Amino acid sequence: MTDNKKLLLIDGHSVAFRAFYGLHSQLERMKNRNGLHTNALYGFHNMLEVIVDKEKPTHALVAFDAGKTTFRHKYFEEYKGGRSKMPSEFAEQIPYMKDLLKGFGLKSYELPDYEADDIIGTLAREAEEKGFEVVVLTGDRDLTQLASDHVRIDITKKGVKDLKEHTKDSIQEEMGITPEQIVDMKGLAGDASDNIPGVTKIGEKTALKLLHEYGSVENLYEHIDEMKKSKRKEYLIDEKETAFLSKKLATIDRDAPVEISLDELDYDGQDMEALISFYKEMDFNSHLSKLDTTDYMEELAEELTEIDSTFVEEIDASMFKDGMALYTEMLDENYHHSEIICVAWGNKDNVYVADPKTVFQSDAFKNWIEDEAMQKVVYDAKQTYVALNRNELTIKGISFDIMLASYLLTAEDSSSGDLVDVAVKHDYQGVSPDEMVYGKGKKISRPEDESRMHDHLARKVLAINTLSETLDKELKENEQEDLLKKMELPLAMVLAEMEIQGITADAERLEKMKGEFQETLDRVEKQIFKEAGEEFNINSPKQLSVILFEKMGYPVIKKTKTGYSTAQDVLEKLRDQAPIVEYILEYRQISKIQSTYIEGLLKVIDPETSKIHTRYLQTVARTGRLSSVDPNLQNIPIRLEEGRKIRQAFVPREKGWKIYASDYSQIELRILAHISEDEHFIKAFNDDEDIHTTTAMRVFDVDDASKITPNMRRDAKAVNFGIVYGISDYGLSQNLNITRKEAKEYIDTYFERFPGVKTFIDEIIRQAKEQGYVETLFHRRRYLPDINSRNFNLRSFAERTAMNTPIQGSAADILKMAMIEMNKRIKEEKMQATMLLQVHDELIFEVPEAEIEKLEKLVEEVMENTVQLSVPLKVDSSYGDSWYDAK
DNA sequence: AGCGAACTCT
DNA sequence: CATGAGAGTTCGCTT
Numbered sequence: 001m002t003d004n005k006k007l008l009l010i011d012g013h014s015v016a017f018r019a020f021y022g023l024h025s026q027l028e029r030m031k032n033r034n035g036l037h038t039n040a041l042y043g044f045h046n047m048l049e050v051i052v053d054k055e056k057p058t059h060a061l062v063a064f065d066a067g068k069t070t071f072r073h074k075y076f077e078e079y080k081g082g083r084s085k086m087p088s089e090f091a092e093q094i095p096y097m098k099d100l101l102k103g104f105g106l107k108s109y110e111l112p113d114y115e116a117d118d119i120i121g122t123l124a125r126e127a128e129e130k131g132f133e134v135v136v137l138t139g140d141r142d143l144t145q146l147a148s149d150h151v152r153i154d155i156t157k158k159g160v161k162d163l164k165e166h167t168k169d170s171i172q173e174e175m176g177i178t179p180e181q182i183v184d185m186k187g188l189a190g191d192a193s194d195n196i197p198g199v200t201k202i203g204e205k206t207a208l209k210l211l212h213e214y215g216s217v218e219n220l221y222e223h224i225d226e227m228k229k230s231k232r233k234e235y236l237i238d239e240k241e242t243a244f245l246s247k248k249l250a251t252i253d254r255d256a257p258v259e260i261s262l263d264e265l266d267y268d269g270q271d272m273e274a275l276i277s278f279y280k281e282m283d284f285n286s287h288l289s290k291l292d293t294t295d296y297m298e299e300l301a302e303e304l305t306e307i308d309s310t311f312v313e314e315i316d317a318s319m320f321k322d323g324m325a326l327y328t329e330m331l332d333e334n335y336h337h338s339e340i341i342c343v344a345w346g347n348k349d350n351v352y353v354a355d356p357k358t359v360f361q362s363d364a365f366k367n368w369i370e371d372e373a374m375q376k377v378v379y380d381a382k383q384t385y386v387a388l389n390r391n392e393l394t395i396k397g398i399s400f401d402i403m404l405a406s407y408l409l410t411a412e413d414s415s416s417g418d419l420v421d422v423a424v425k426h427d428y429q430g431v432s433p434d435e436m437v438y439g440k441g442k443k444i445s446r447p448e449d450e451s452r453m454h455d456h457l458a459r460k461v462l463a464i465n466t467l468s469e470t471l472d473k474e475l476k477e478n479e480q481e482d483l484l485k486k487m488e489l490p491l492a493m494v495l496a497e498m499e500i501q502g503i504t505a506d507a508e509r510l511e512k513m514k515g516e517f518q519e520t521l522d523r524v525e526k527q528i529f530k531e532a533g534e535e536f537n538i539n540s541p542k543q544l545s546v547i548l549f550e551k552m553g554y555p556v557i558k559k560t561k562t563g564y565s566t567a568q569d570v571l572e573k574l575r576d577q578a579p580i581v582e583y584i585l586e587y588r589q590i591s592k593i594q595s596t597y598i599e600g601l602l603k604v605i606d607p608e609t610s611k612i613h614t615r616y617l618q619t620v621a622r623t624g625r626l627s628s629v630d631p632n633l634q635n636i637p638i639r640l641e642e643g644r645k646i647r648q649a650f651v652p653r654e655k656g657w658k659i660y661a662s663d664y665s666q667i668e669l670r671i672l673a674h675i676s677e678d679e680h681f682i683k684a685f686n687d688d689e690d691i692h693t694t695t696a697m698r699v700f701d702v703d704d705a706s707k708i709t710p711n712m713r714r715d716a717k718a719v720n721f722g723i724v725y726g727i728s729d730y731g732l733s734q735n736l737n738i739t740r741k742e743a744k745e746y747i748d749t750y751f752e753r754f755p756g757v758k759t760f761i762d763e764i765i766r767q768a769k770e771q772g773y774v775e776t777l778f779h780r781r782r783y784l785p786d787i788n789s790r791n792f793n794l795r796s797f798a799e800r801t802a803m804n805t806p807i808q809g810s811a812a813d814i815l816k817m818a819m820i821e822m823n824k825r826i827k828e829e830k831m832q833a834t835m836l837l838q839v840h841d842e843l844i845f846e847v848p849e850a851e852i853e854k855l856e857k858l859v860e861e862v863m864e865n866t867v868q869l870s871v872p873l874k875v876d877s878s879y880g881d882s883w884y885d886a887k
Numbered sequence: 888a889g890c891g892a893a894c895t896c897t
Numbered sequence: 898c899a900t901g902a903g904a905g906t907t908c909g910c911t912t
Binding site: 089232286321434537539540541542543591592595596597600617620621622623625626627628629630631632634635668719721722723724725728729730731732734735792793796798799803804805806808809812 | 898899900901902903904905906907908909910912
Binding site for chain 2: 093441442473539541542559560562564565566567588591592593596597625632634636637638639643663668808811839840841842
């Protein structure tokens, strides 16, 4: 051996198929969050890991079969006939193989008309001629014919990671023939699995005997006359053609027109980024956590080309130009509390980095920030606004936000808050993750070497600058420019003001409630322990299920992945037979209020101002809705009286003022009416009818509204909801506690009576399948990669998303526009009323008594008329001394 | 530190 | 076969 080159060739399909059956018993357990089976991918992954680690190849390739037919079918149509169809659980995993291979840094190759065997055979020959060692990984014994002095064939055994190695010698020893003779063997004996016929009455034993005597099929027929007369000889003579054909079929073509050269196959290890995203996609969390990313991180850092930036201790006006990018660095994501630790700004010509102390003392900086005419581009306009506001600066003239732009373009989660995610998503590699500079978890801190931080920030500024141009172009191509510049960006400013304003919370009220709820909890807890006959942690579903289903022996109604379900709907079914569950339900309800709402809210009230400042996340919800965190003020209880009382703690900032709430009535169904153009729906809304009653009348075929019972209306309401969410008969039956058949009848009648809705659903799904995404009324997009998936769950989910997103998303768009307009009008009118909160279809204000009438008129005018649909939009308003009383 | 179950809202 | 949209927080429990 003159050199150490080693080529690893993998028979992709056969190895994956072996992996699939190797982990077949795990089939139902191994699914990702979307319901995609992952057992073949998992097994294949582990095999790759083992073989790559063991062999340390210098070159590698994974070969696949291309299409159904190969050149062999020309000679023999039935080749590989009689094979049963691939199970769909396996087939659905195939498209993801390429992601797995990408992660391993392995190239793959297929060749029309040829099988993977031929590709492998050809490359193995070439490589051996050039002095390589060759290892072939396959699940298929056929490949053993390729074994030679420098070619070894590894075949997967039943256990997933076990391999059996086949060398020229081991084959000779086990089979008694050379690897080359294996095809002669098949010529005579055939191969049932590939539907290769062979010669009648000749099996492996006979073939072996014949081959020992004659060596090959060709030689056998040359000397066939010397064979003494026998039935076998007759068969051999009669089926001479078949024997040659069979040999030909079984022979791997070692001279296939493979157009990839060995040089291209050099292997340089895993592609960390691709591997991480593959693990995430498949929910391979154990792999994810054991991944050693330090090498990768260092590598990334080295890859960054050097950039120029200036750390400045004195600032002057010459450092600011129109169109520059600006970034303010904070270590905690909650910008209401987190300190700015460094500031950077600049463009492609100059990047400046400075300490906040320097920046906030500078008049030149202040002039630039507050000059509307000087445009700035940023990452996260709202964060930037709030951060500067806390330093007595009001930023004006933000013209672009790459975080918002990226969200509009891909509607993918960029909530990690790290600019690097957005950059990488748009193929910009010049910036590193925050984690690399500041560390992660509890250890997040300023780097000791300050210059590292300065460089990091300078890179962010350059990234913002560069990406703002490319993303702007992409937005224009998608007709989404207005969505950014007239909706999301102005909204970011409005939200910033709302967050900074905050809502006043009455801590004393909460403290008082806390005491009362604690008494209830103690009392209910005692009763539960008495019924159970022992003490345990009621908050632990695991301990609770032991008590309920094992100790007390109540029937199990539903199971979760990890054990018995003790969810609300399950407990409600046990209510009649199990007195204890009544107490458990009460305990759960109250303890949720206590921990999340009372104790949780008390923790986030600013003791100085008595205010709560939530943060609205503008780039999380895939439909375009906002979400609210730290705390979430969009899920304050209302349905049950006990929880609703929490709202008494939300009060106006001044005595004598009121909390004023306005919500859109049935906005989603009105949008459905508008988009679907269903005449019955449109008429009902134009006539201001009660939509659920009208639905009930049509579905139950009743001609008089007075004959609609509350139950009929309730059912109709559930169906209307179901339509908006993308209904299934099963889901509706669960919801209404009726049979699946009855639910199906409801749905069928509904579609019959509202044909426009049916047409809308069919049409939106068709459109989604064709273009791969759906849009709201205002061009907000959501891509649906699974809409044509062969996996039922994935596809169904995408179909429901296709119908729900235009509805939910258009409602979100309308609210956003109304908020921008309201903010503007309140300022124009110089009102004291203040917009405080948004809860998906409602806006909450605080208002002086004297302005109530004016606000009422303004809110209605704005909310009902910001957008004109083919049905009217209707707003219901109310006010009171607290949020509780605004009902 | 991260996940799943349970709960809250529109 | 599995089975209604979009979110966030808290808890217990495992790593």
